Amino acid sequence: MRTFEVKVRRDGKWWMIEIPEIDGLTQARRLSDVEDMARSYIAVDQDLVPSQIQLMNPQVEVEGSDLAATMAEILNLRAEAKEAEERAAALMVRTAKALAKADVPLRDIGSVLAVSHQRVHQLLSAEAKR
Missing domain, CATH: 1.10.10 (Arc Repressor Mutant, subunit A)
Incomplete structure (x- = not known):
């Protein structure tokens, strides 16, 4: 099992997916497709099967804002509200x-x-x- 860091940023109508440790770049139309696209890219580039690939929680950025931090705060507030x-x-x-x-x-x-x-x-x- 290999772990890869993934950075995601919005560029026009696409989500650009950067995989720094292999100098990889791919894209996805929807944010929900990012994980599959990143795994597919890594699998082809590194000659791995997708099940051998683990992705760290991706950093998702839109216009300089880190959505992962925002989502973590939202989830925390929802838990507190519950x-x-x-x-x-x-x-x-x-x-x-x-x-x-x-x-x-x-x-x-x-x-x-x-x-x-x-x-x-x-x-x-x-x-x-x-």
């Missing part, structure tokens, strides 16, 4: 359960939680089934 959403949902269930135990009507619990009374019923029912 975690926050899960914590909020758990807190919502705990609050609904505590208010229901105190005999607060479902409509009032809904007002507190900013959801419908039907959603409160779902939250309490889902919790009861667990």
Whole structure:
């Protein structure tokens, strides 16, 4: 297994794929085709089978901006948002359960939680089934 660095940049309507260690350059029409095109180029140039080729995470650049760094930040923020959403949902269930135990009507619990009374019923029912 051989590992190759790949640098990708936008040039007009094409993605230019640079493979520095073999001084290689190829192109792809779509970003989703970059990996296949890079593997094919390396396989022919280095007389390897594509399964022997491993590509490092490509650096993708558009007008000087590193998209890999941007994508990593987006994925990190999405993970944080998902975690926050899960914590909020758990807190919502705990609050609904505590208010229901105190005999607060479902409509009032809904007002507190900013959801419908039907959603409160779902939250309490889902919790009861667990």
